[in-house]
Amino acid sequence: MTLLRIENVWKRYHDHDVLRGVDLAVRPHEVVCLIGSSGSGKSTLLRCVNLLETVDDGVIYLDDQDITAVRTDADEVRKRIGMVFQAYNLFPHMTVLENICLAPRKVHKVGRSRAEGDARDLLARFGLADKANAYPDRLSGGQQQRVAIIRALATQPRLILLDEVTSALDPALVTDVLGVIRELKEGGMTMILATHEMGFAREIADTVCFLDGGVLLERGTPEEIFTAPREPRTREFLRSVLESRRL
Numbered sequence: 001m002t003l004l005r006i007e008n009v010w011k012r013y014h015d016h017d018v019l020r021g022v023d024l025a026v027r028p029h030e031v032v033c034l035i036g037s038s039g040s041g042k043s044t045l046l047r048c049v050n051l052l053e054t055v056d057d058g059v060i061y062l063d064d065q066d067i068t069a070v071r072t073d074a075d076e077v078r079k080r081i082g083m084v085f086q087a088y089n090l091f092p093h094m095t096v097l098e099n100i101c102l103a104p105r106k107v108h109k110v111g112r113s114r115a116e117g118d119a120r121d122l123l124a125r126f127g128l129a130d131k132a133n134a135y136p137d138r139l140s141g142g143q144q145q146r147v148a149i150i151r152a153l154a155t156q157p158r159l160i161l162l163d164e165v166t167s168a169l170d171p172a173l174v175t176d177v178l179g180v181i182r183e184l185k186e187g188g189m190t191m192i193l194a195t196h197e198m199g200f201a202r203e204i205a206d207t208v209c210f211l212d213g214g215v216l217l218e219r220g221t222p223e224e225i226f227t228a229p230r231e232p233r234t235r236e237f238l239r240s241v242l243e244s245r246r247l
């Protein structure tokens with residue numbers, strides 16, 4: 001059973017092949033971490049899944065529906081996918097509660113009291129109950145990022161895509177955001193994360209995928225990828241990550 005199936009996806013910008021024949025199947029409740037150097041195509045792959053980019057070749061299925069077909073209603077597909085970016089993009093003129101309720105109310109046509117009740121439940125679950133009426137600029141970076149994740153959850157998506165959600169944060173705040181992601185995993189959420197945090201990928205992923213120049217070169221359990229990578233390029237990448245940590 002797969003929730004998402006990416007088959008032979010190619011993406012080209014001008015004459016540069018950014019994704020080269022990527023295949024990936026994601027099961028319900030599975031957590032997939034995409035790792036690889038800057039420019040390897042991690043964000044592009046996530047953007048293709050969320051239909052922010054059109055693929056040049058290949059097919060992506062969500063719940064067995066071909067979402068890359070020309071007749072696909074992208075807005076309808078995005079209702080089933082939550083996406084959180086590195087820059088959290090909360091609306092500054094709206095309170096935390098208003099930010100979270102926006103999509104459920106406007107896109108999913110949920111009534112105000114139910115949307116607000118659900119939003120307060122989520123805030124409480126993630127330790128932000130007292131921030132409901134605050135504006136984003138009164139929150140720390142880590143709190144803003146947690147609100148952005150809660151906002152993506154509020155529409156009860158089938159799948160959440162997280163792109164480097166901790167890379168703009170101080171190390172102390174990273175822990176809080178990672179805690180939220182850990183909690184989502186325990187709740188059974190299906191997720192694909194692009195991350196440079198190898199320790200976290202190792203802890204949270206069911207499957208780690210190494211992208212190299214747009215090719216999904218190697219995939220496996222965290223144990224397989226981090227302790228016994230088969231491909232020389234994977235070993236080289238992990239060695240360079242370790243070395244940069246020592247600087």
Ligand SMILES: Nc1ncnc2c1ncn2[C@@H]1O[C@H](COP(=O)(O)OP(=O)(O)OP(=O)(O)O)[C@@H](O)[C@H]1O
Pocket residue numbers: 013018036037038039040041042043044045164194
């Ligand atoms: N809109 C665009 N137009 C042209 N080239 C692009 C565009 N978006 C991405 N690229 C190129 O595609 C390649 C892959 O970029 P992508 O953002 O997917 O990498 P990434 O793995 O997410 O990197 P990082 O770890 O730095 O976030 C890069 O060479 C980038 O310059």
Ligand SMILES: [Mg+2]
Pocket residue numbers: 042043044163164194
């Ligand atoms: Mg990226």
